[in-house]
Amino acid sequence: MTAAEFQVDLVIPTQTKYLSLIGSIGEHIAKGLENYSGDKNALAYQLNLVLTEATTNAIKHSNSDNPKDTVRITIHIYDDELVIKVYDHGQGFDLDSVPLPDDLQESGRGLFFIRELMDSVEYRQEQDWNVLEIRKSLK
Amino acid sequence: MKIKKEKIKDFILLTPEEERIDAHNSTEFKEYILDLIKKSEINLIIQLDQVRFIDSSGLGALLAGFKNAQRKAGKLLLVNIQPQVLSMFELTRLNRVFEIYADLDEIFESEP
Numbered sequence: 267m268t269a270a271e272f273q274v275d276l277v278i279p280t281q282t283k284y285l286s287l288i289g290s291i292g293e294h295i296a297k298g299l300e301n302y303s304g305d306k307n308a309l310a311y312q313l314n315l316v317l318t319e320a321t322t323n324a325i326k327h328s329n330s331d332n333p334k335d336t337v338r339i340t341i342h343i344y345d346d347e348l349v350i351k352v353y354d355h356g357q358g359f360d361l362d363s364v365p366l367p368d369d370l371q372e373s374g375r376g377l378f379f380i381r382e383l384m385d386s387v388e389y390r391q392e393q394d395w396n397v398l399e400i401r402k403s404l405k
Numbered sequence: 406m407k408i409k410k411e412k413i414k415d416f417i418l419l420t421p422e423e424e425r426i427d428a429h430n431s432t433e434f435k436e437y438i439l440d441l442i443k444k445s446e447i448n449l450i451i452q453l454d455q456v457r458f459i460d461s462s463g464l465g466a467l468l469a470g471f472k473n474a475q476r477k478a479g480k481l482l483l484v485n486i487q488p489q490v491l492s493m494f495e496l497t498r499l500n501r502v503f504e505i506y507a508d509l510d511e512i513f514e515s516e517p
Contacts, residue, residue: 311492318460319460369499369501
C-alpha cells in the first residue's frame with residue numbers, strides 16, 4: 267500500500283439527516299475509481315450502504331446528552347484499497363459480541379452488511395475516540 | 406417522508422416517494438405502516454419503484470409491518486423493487502421471508 271491517492275475527512279453533527287450526504291460521497295468515490303475493474307455501480311451502492319450503516323451506528327453510540335457531539339468519518343483511497351474510519355465519542359461496544367440477526371429480527375443487520383460487503387472490520391479505542399475501521403480491497 | 410396511499414381492490418397500495426429509506430426516515434415509515442395495521446388496514450402492498458437505496462433500518466421497518474400484518478391474518482406484499490435494493494433482500498435472505506412481486510399485475514394474477 268503506497269501513499270493515499272486522496273482522502274476525504276468529514277465531521278458531522280450526530281444527526282441522521284446527514285446520512286444521505288455521507289452515502290452519496292461514497293457513491294461518487296466508487297464511480298470515480300478509474301483503475302477499479304469490478305462493477306462500479308455495485309461498489310457505489312455498497313459504499314453508500316456501509317458508510318450509512320457505520321455512521322448510523324456511531325450516531326447511535328454517541329453521547330446524546332451533548333448536542334455539540336460530532337462523528338468524524340475519514341475515507342482514504344489507495345491504489346489497491348479503500349479504508350473508511352468512523353470515529354465517535356460514545357461508550358463503544360464489543361464488535362465480536364454482536365450476533366447475526368435471525369430472519370425475522372427487525373434490527374442488527376447494519377454490522378452484518380458491513381462485514382458481508384467489505385473485507386475487514388475492526389473496532390478499537392484511539393485516545394478519546396472509538397474507531398470503526400473498515401477496509402475494502404480494490405483489486 | 407412522502408408516501409402515496411391508494412386503494413386497489415382489497416389492498417392499500419403504499420408508494421414511498423423517496424429515493425432513500427435510511428435511519429433518518431425509517432422510523433416514520435414504520436410508524437405509518439403500523440398505524441394503518443392498527444386501524445385494521447391489514448392487507449398492504451408496498452411499491453418500492455422510487456426507492457433507489459434502503460439500509461438495515463428500512464428493511465427493519467418493512468419487517469415490522471410484515472410481522473404485524475401477519476399477526477392480524479393480513480398480508481404485506483412488496484412490488485417493483487429496484488435491482489440493487491432487491492440484492493439487499495437477497496443478501497439478508499429476506500427475499501425468502503417477504504412475498505415479492507415484479508409488478509402489480511403479477512399480484513392480481515395470483516389473487517382470486
